[in-house]
Amino acid sequence: MPLDPVVLFFLLGLGAGLARADLKLPAALYESLSVYLLLAIGLKGGVALAKFASPALALEVGAVVLLGAALTVAAFALLRLKLARADAAAVAAHYGSVSVVTFAVAVSFLARQGVSWEPKLTLFLAVMEMPALIVGVLLARCGGQRRVEWGRLAHEVLLGKSMVLLAGGLLIGWAIGEAGMQKLSPLYIDLFKPLLSLFLLEMGLLTAARLGELRHTGAFIAVVALAVPPAFALAGLGTAALLGLSAGGALLLAVLAASASYIAAPAAMRIAVPEANPALSLAASLGLTFPFNLIVGIPLYWSFTRTFWGL
């Protein structure tokens, strides 16, 4: 199966960036699109949740929170083999958290396959952002002499841009339901995929800039950035099986587990674990894991899913 059209835009940006083309998209466009994507994902999830909410949901959310925390600890244990405590903790927080855009590309992937998925996955996306950030800070601080600024951390995690927009979108979508969404859909539904394509063009340019920095960060981090995602995807699939998700939902949970944050986590870590080197996390999560998941990962995890779900 050929690549999703939106992934081609990513490759265009990546190629232009690596060739040092004179192409720089305005920062305001990047920021506007990221606000849009977060809101749109939240809204769609909220509308769907309003239809399908169930009492078991609280338990499932708990399981997903645990998954995020456990993945962070696992990543930390691996990274401590070579990295200092603070650096290992900060990078681990990135991998325990999630990438909204990778999720969006996986959704687009499923749509092309004609595979449906449970709307609560959007809720899982929102709740999986946070636990890794908190666990990361705890791992950085335990045994150290620096104290945790809990107030600032809570603020950063709960009131960070992606959390506010995802949760706000969920609430609004849930409040207005399908009827209220209708007038808003020309922007939040119809334009979702093409605006994602524009965003991915810019992500390609940003990725190219980060790839270059891998030279300075060393081989260990590169190996981690490529080995962790498939392993975490399997953990995601295991959890999905426990929760009795459909194949589509399972793929998305696998992608959430496999993906690494590059919006919420960098901001939170810079504030809560400032002594960690931010170049490490970004080179890994944005420079390698993000393109890997987009191009190789999603189809790979889908083949895993099909095997396990017997499709």
Place this chain on the structure above:
Amino acid sequence: MPLDPVVLFFLLGLGAGLARADLKLPAALYESLSVYLLLAIGLKGGVALAKFASPALALEVGAVVLLGAALTVAAFALLRLKLARADAAAVAAHYGSVSVVTFAVAVSFLARQGVSWEPKLTLFLAVMEMPALIVGVLLARCGGQRRVEWGRLAHEVLLGKSMVLLAGGLLIGWAIGEAGMQKLSPLYIDLFKPLLSLFLLEMGLLTAARLGELRHTGAFIAVVALAVPPAFALAGLGTAALLGLSAGGALLLAVLAASASYIAAPAAMRIAVPEANPALSLAASLGLTFPFNLIVGIPLYWSFTRTFWGL
């Protein structure tokens, strides 16, 4: 009846701002959206005017201009109870002028009720922007030793951003008619409401910043900001009755009267009455009157209208 979806976006922005969330939309997005909204409103009005223009229109425009001027004088008289001349005049100019976004939300409100309205209201919107600004400057200057820089003022009022875009949109819409508008409608019609929702998210953030400043500006201005709108709405309804407007048109004229400018007026006053404190006007018009009209005012004025129009 539940709140309009677009108002929920405003509340999300307001809540995020009050909670000091780490959410800052790019200034370029705000400016682009305001350009878009002004143009789109103008275009729609122009297309409709082309169909329904009548010779009596000039007279009606005159009545609306008088309304704007009279409201400015009334607000000035009230504000002079406590404020210095320049401050009273500047704030009065904000209340005599109009808020384009409040108008847009009222239009969306009517659409949800299935109530139609006269297209000339868009023209009234455009002409009601100006008189208050001129009256405000006259009030600030009469009796004072500072002279009015009429050239600069005329330039600012007639060639300000909102005037150029509204009037330009009206002219283009009028010139191209419904047929010419068809190819443009995916942007200027279909996306109007969802882009308004994005704009209101940003307005919520801005409002939150202004609300905080009310602590410094005192209780008097807060009382004015909440008491004037309903009173002015009634004046608007009276004028609407005189002009024989339908209930929908009447609500919109009430909203124009009740709303306070925060795009054209601040810019004009800063240039023509610089000794007035701009924080006063903005705290009142943006911090209180704007959210009041959005959440409480529009439904309230609609209940007034239904009573008087016997619906």
Place this chain on the structure above:
Amino acid sequence: MPLDPVVLFFLLGLGAGLARADLKLPAALYESLSVYLLLAIGLKGGVALAKFASPALALEVGAVVLLGAALTVAAFALLRLKLARADAAAVAAHYGSVSVVTFAVAVSFLARQGVSWEPKLTLFLAVMEMPALIVGVLLARCGGQRRVEWGRLAHEVLLGKSMVLLAGGLLIGWAIGEAGMQKLSPLYIDLFKPLLSLFLLEMGLLTAARLGELRHTGAFIAVVALAVPPAFALAGLGTAALLGLSAGGALLLAVLAASASYIAAPAAMRIAVPEANPALSLAASLGLTFPFNLIVGIPLYWSFTRTFWGL
């Protein structure tokens, strides 16, 4: 036939700019829209090319490249009558290259006439950007003591923003075909014309700023800026006849020949021929040729085409 609606937006911007209205669109909006337009044109062309590619295309591309080079030399010879070598070469490069927005307006013009055109014209648009830039630099340098920085020039020409986006769009469009384009069309197809209208509003403002500079650049350049386009349009029509294009395709090739670059050429000349005065080229290409083509040129060249093609 009345003006195309999008041209009215240009006139609004131009009028606002000349009247020194307080209207400044954010630079980020201008840049975002130009990225969008280039990508969208490329995508549409690519989708069409995938359907209609033919072996003769390589030859036709060669003819178009020659046309661009020949026009540059012709413009240079004319400009040398009055201008220094570097200035003449830099201005000539602008006129040998093409204006993407003029092309887009001509496409919109044809659509209103219900006239179809060959999709390969988009490819011609992309390839006609470059040769003029290279010929311009050669003309500036031959006989001079400055050496050409070929590396930097090649980089600038091949990896400039418009080349990357046009060529990238062509490739993606060609790869995904009509099926893949469907989900992207709400942005790249449906919104093309209205977003072009917004872009032209901004172009009007920019043109107004450049028109003012014509006072300093003299009458010669103004005459050139108005006389060259119709002459070059005829050359374009001649080439179109040789290539056996339809009337629609012929008009577009005429417009490509007649239009002057103001995105790719200024950037390339500033880097490769820095001693040339950039104000000259921009005053001519943006201040005069661009509005001339939009308002007078396109209908004029269409009347030429109709005569020659016997419509």
Place this chain on the structure above:
Amino acid sequence: MEYHHKKLLTIVCEAVLEERLSRDVRRLGAHGHTVTDARGGGLHGSKHGTWSFDRNIRVEVICDDAVADAIASHVAERYARDYGLVLYVSDVGVMRPERF
């Protein structure tokens, strides 16, 4: 390297003054000026930079002592009372003194 002494005059003020200040400094003898967008806070409250009348600019002019004095007193007299505004001068060295 030989540098020639000039004054660098910096004005931080409300963005609404940009056009007027740009005209004023040229009229008072400066041969150029540089403007950057800014935000900040002072006696007149905060300028967040998010919308047009909530924005500052930072204007720099390199010029002779006399021109700097002329601009400084003009600005102080004409704008300092009504607008949030800060002005300061410092000494700089330039290479091509004739162009300032």
Place this chain on the structure above:
Amino acid sequence: MEYHHKKLLTIVCEAVLEERLSRDVRRLGAHGHTVTDARGGGLHGSKHGTWSFDRNIRVEVICDDAVADAIASHVAERYARDYGLVLYVSDVGVMRPERF
């Protein structure tokens, strides 16, 4: 024209520090501050300015020598170890010394 001597303190640092620095400089006695967006590069690699945590700011404070010293040592102690940060002071002349 008579100018009064003040210190101009300039801090170039990661944008993530904006809110904290703004609060700190006021708490330590400055009456205002000016912020501009910046990009650049140094020992901590490049800041391209394209997204939030890849952006620098440039903070300027005009103040007394004592306040400048207080801010400088606070910044050095509190932020210089963990964040990409440059700080320098220079001498400027102002017209209304009482406002700084």
Place this chain on the structure above:
Amino acid sequence: MEYHHKKLLTIVCEAVLEERLSRDVRRLGAHGHTVTDARGGGLHGSKHGTWSFDRNIRVEVICDDAVADAIASHVAERYARDYGLVLYVSDVGVMRPERF
């Protein structure tokens, strides 16, 4: 507070030079540089800042006197003839002299 003397070199020029200047200053011995977007006007007309080749940048480098001289003469020789460009130096005090 003890400050160590350094030179602050400021270059205002066309934005098209950003990449080249950034490379040049590092090659000539500076350990960092800061760039902000600017607009303005001078002998080469106005730069409105609205589009790519109508934009200025403002580059700042803190460095030794020798490095400042090297950069200044390189810029003067290489770019000052063809491009709208202003360059000036001033004296600043820094806290961690070894990093510049």
